[in-house]
Amino acid sequence: DVKVTQSSRYLVKRTGEKVFLECVQDMDHENMFWYRQDPGLGLRLIYFSYDVKMKEKGDIPEGYSVSREKKERFSLILESASTNQTSMYLCASSINTGEKLFFGSGTQLSVL
Amino acid sequence: GQQLNQSPQSMFIQEGEDVSMNCTSSSIFNTWLWYKQDPGEGPVLLIALYKAGELTSNGRLTAQFGITRKDSFLNISASIPSDVGIYFCAGQLGAGGTSYGKLTFGQGTILTVHP
Numbered sequence: 362d363v364k365v366t367q368s369s370r371y372l373v374k375r376t377g378e379k380v381f382l383e384c385v386q387d388m389d390h391e392n393m394f395w396y397r398q399d400p401g402l403g404l405r406l407i408y409f410s411y412d413v414k415m416k417e418k419g420d421i422p423e424g425y426s427v428s429r430e431k432k433e434r435f436s437l438i439l440e441s442a443s444t445n446q447t448s449m450y451l452c453a454s455s456i457n458t459g460e461k462l463f464f465g466s467g468t469q470l471s472v473l
Numbered sequence: 474g475q476q477l478n479q480s481p482q483s484m485f486i487q488e489g490e491d492v493s494m495n496c497t498s499s500s501i502f503n504t505w506l507w508y509k510q511d512p513g514e515g516p517v518l519l520i521a522l523y524k525a526g527e528l529t530s531n532g533r534l535t536a537q538f539g540i541t542r543k544d545s546f547l548n549i550s551a552s553i554p555s556d557v558g559i560y561f562c563a564g565q566l567g568a569g570g571t572s573y574g575k576l577t578f579g580q581g582t583i584l585t586v587h588p
Contacts, residue, residue, distance in 0.1 A: 453515070462516075
């Protein structure tokens with residue numbers, strides 16, 4: 362079965378901390394994505410990657426960076442967490458030309 | 474970026490009722506998709522639509538790709554309690570180029586089904 366695994370289900374951090382959210386997929390997919398989900402706003406794309414070491418900004422990249430050193434792993438980094446980054450973060454992957462995203466279960470991040 | 478307007482924002486229905494929701498865009502999309510998110514999980518793909526006017530069913534779910542390519546509709550017939558969740562529409566501009574499978578999502582419709 363297709364699997365996208367996010368390292369933490371819940372995370373609580375303090376303002377100013379550096380935060381790493383990890384995502385691993387076992388499907389050999391080329392594309393990987395990070396979305397954040399907020400009530401009433403749906404899913405908004407933060408960053409995506411179409412190959413190892415390649416990355417592209419999504420619609421809301423400010424305050425975030427990403428790393429993709431291996432094909433199966435895509436990390437989201439909050440350089441200095443702020444309270445407005447409290448949200449549900451969803452990782453997803455897809456094949457190269459695919460529109461069918463496979464999502465992880467999400468990480469609920471609270472920044473205090 | 475592009476924006477999708479999804480409505481209604483929430484629905485409270487009785488078991489057995491039919492459900493309709495829709496999504497509109499200011500941009501033309503080449504692909505429309507509908508996802509469902511169960512509580513505590515990530516969204517899962519329900520239906521994908523690839524051609525204007527296309528009507529596709531998946532069990533009790535039926536979705537349509539609007540003729541103008543700027544809208545899509547999802548209907549659920551004879552709802553059951555396990556239909557509870559958040560339903561998202563999503564559009565994709567097209568394969569190739571710089572799209573890389575990138576999707577734009579609607580705000581979601583929260584569905585509650587009373588037994």
